[in-house]
Amino acid sequence: MALPMSRQVLKEMAAEYGVCLHPVTLRRTDLHTGQTEVIDLPCGSTRDDKCPPCAKRARRLRQTQIREGWHRTDEPAPAPEPATEAQRELILLRAHLEFARDDAQRAAQFDQVPAIDQAITEVEEAIAAEGLRGQVAPPHDGNEDDNPGGRRKRSTRRRQDAPDLPRKKVEPRTVGKVYTAPDGTQHRPSMWLTLTLDSYGRVLPDGTPVNPDTYDYRRAAWDAVHFARLLDRFWQNLRRCVGWNVQYAGCVEPQRRLAPHAHFAIRGTIPRAVLRQVAAATYHQVWWPAADEPVYSLDRLPVWDGDRAEWVDPDTREPLTTWADALDAIDSNPDAEPAHVVRFGVQVRAEGVTPGTVHAQRTIGYITKYITKSAADCHKTDTDRQRDHLDRLWHQLRVTPCNDRCANWLLYGIQPKKAHGRLQAGRCKGKVHQRATLGIGGRRILVSRDWSGKTLADHRADARAWVRNLLGVTTGANDADPVDQDDPPAYAWELARPEDADVPPLQHRLLRALSQRAQWKAALLAARDKAAQGAATLTDPDLTGQEGRA
Missing domain, CATH: 4.10.860 (DNA Excision Repair, Uvrb; Chain A)
Structure with missing residues (x-):
């Protein structure tokens, strides 16, 4: 039994060579000849627990994106062309x-x-x-009936318990300041930044609370759900404070205590005192109905009245407060307070990074360390205390409202917006309620608009162009003959099922893909060695002289 399994070795070697372990199988049919061909496409997963090779490829692509935009010395986004x-x-x-x-x-x-x-x-x-990019105007989707008074407006006056920030006119530049050394050399360093949330109670080194009974799980859940809004507000405040269009790229991940925090690469330099000042003055107010204590429990829930098309109390049959009425009550109360206020904690870590150094490369790896893992898998839960801590946070997230249409509002005596009879409190399908997300329901990778001036598709195209140039291939997909849209399609595509007669077993397809990848790797290594020898010939005077004498 100590001998390795051949299929397991195949999977390990396929992962080593970058072969997708769960390919999407398509059948391509030539409509002129009727010939069919089965083609495997990478699944494109970004999760290491689903497909490690695809997740590793996605992580390298994100690292390239961060590297190319971090220390740019020119503006990445050219001015748009005039409209035709x-x-x-x-x-x-x-x-x-x-x-x-x-x-x-x-x-x-x-x-x-x-x-x-x-x-x-x-x-x-x-x-x-x-x-033309974007929408010229929002669509007419019938939402005017839900809010006849138009968009609700809140006061923009800052909270009295938040320090004021200087406000400057934001310049369109995105590159940082140039520093000149005494010897006349110039350099343009950048930074990396870590932002964390506030404390919810004392924790042990393993991330579990010292006293679970006093640990504020409710505030932890609400902060996690609205953390993305807080980050947006931080970058808005920072740009207004420093007076230029600060660019960032980073990742949101949980700490050991399971609260989200964020690591960012920042182009250019900003004083640490300014970063701490902006973090301390940044907050996000959630203007929702009060949801401090549930009115109902998961064992005793409101019921749907089909005749009146509304949710009612199970005992009195009185209708629950509608979403619009609950917001109207907030608007009519001059002393109303937001349902929740999200703030950063006191831990704000910022460091300068010089381009082209080992520290810069290590920092990119640190920022992207956990992007291929789900939030709940970033830290191991080996002890009962850690598992209990995760369960308590997840149970609180299950009953925390995630948006204005969340079914959990029924627990607090509120009919959510556009309520219907299929709502089930405690079973909302929003991502923030899933155990794997720990409340981080949005995008975990955050990149500003003018970071590298390229999309992920552009970075993939650059990688392919580099390989073609190294191998001496002069043609690519862009050199194909254009297709007339009026011509009938030449091929028909459809998903192929594993049990179809013309689909080989997965192991056969993995073996073929492994062989192809091995040949590609050998050709690439040979081309790189040849290019290195050519460069040495051009730069080494001894080799150049020997070739001339020969």
Whole structure:
């Protein structure tokens, strides 16, 4: 039994060579000849527990993205090109349709509105096809009926318990300051930053609370759910404070105590005192109905009244407070307080990083250390105390509202927005309620818009271009003949099932892919050795002279 299993060795070698272990199998049919071909595509998973090779590839891509944008000396985003005449005409047509829709509503000609909406949809599709980015206006999705008074406005006055921040006009530049040494050399360092949340109680070195009964799990759950909003507010405040468009790239991950914190690479330098000042002055207020104590329990929940289409108390049959009425009560109360306020903790760590150093490369690895793991798997739970701590936090997250449509509002006597009879309190499908996320429901990798000036697809294309250049390949996908959109398709694609007769066993496909990867790796290593020898020939005068004499 000490002998290794051949299939396990195959999987280990496939992972070593970067072969996807769970490929997506497609069948391509040539519509002219009828010939079919089974093609495996990488699953593209970013989770190490699902497909380690694909997750490792995604991690390297993120590291490349951080590296290329961190120490840039030029602006990554060029100014947009001026709009063409055709694009301007489409925008004008969209304006005419918006005017016609408003005119029809004012004249109570509601039968004309659907046709105008259809025309608006077609024009916006034409605008996107013409090459304009983004939406020219938000869609007309019928949400006007949910809030007849329009968007609710909150006071922008800062809280009295938060320190004030200087506010400067934000310059469009994104690169940092240049420093000149006494010998005249210039360098442009950057930084990396760690932001953490506040304390919820004393914890032991293993991350578990000293006293679980006094540990504030409710505040920990609410802070985790709204941590992303707090980070957005921090970058907004920081840019206004320093007066230039600060760029960042980083990752959100849990600490050992299971509270989220974030590591960021920052282009340019900012005084540590300013970073601490901005972190201390940053907060996010959650203007939701009060949800301090549940009105109902998971064993005794409100019931759905199908005749009235609303949730009612199980005993009195009185309807629960609607979402709109609950917000109206907050708006009408001049002394109303937010349901929750999220703040950073006192631990703000910032360090300077010089480009091209070992420290810079290690920091990139540190920032991306856990991006291939789920939040709950970042730290091992080996003891009963750690498992109990995780369970208590998860049970609190299960009953914490995640948005205005969350079913958990029923526990607090509130009908969520657009309530329906399928809601189940404690079983909301939002990501923040999952045990694997620990309340981090949004994106864990956060990259500012003008970081590297490239998308992930652009970075992949750069990697392919580097390989083609090294191998001496002069043609690529961009050199293919253009396809006329009016021509009928040449191929038909469909998902192939493992039990289909023309689909070989997974082990056969892994063996073929392993062989192909091994050949690719050998060719790449040979090309790199050849390129290194050529570079040595050009730079070594002894080799150059010997070649000349030969």
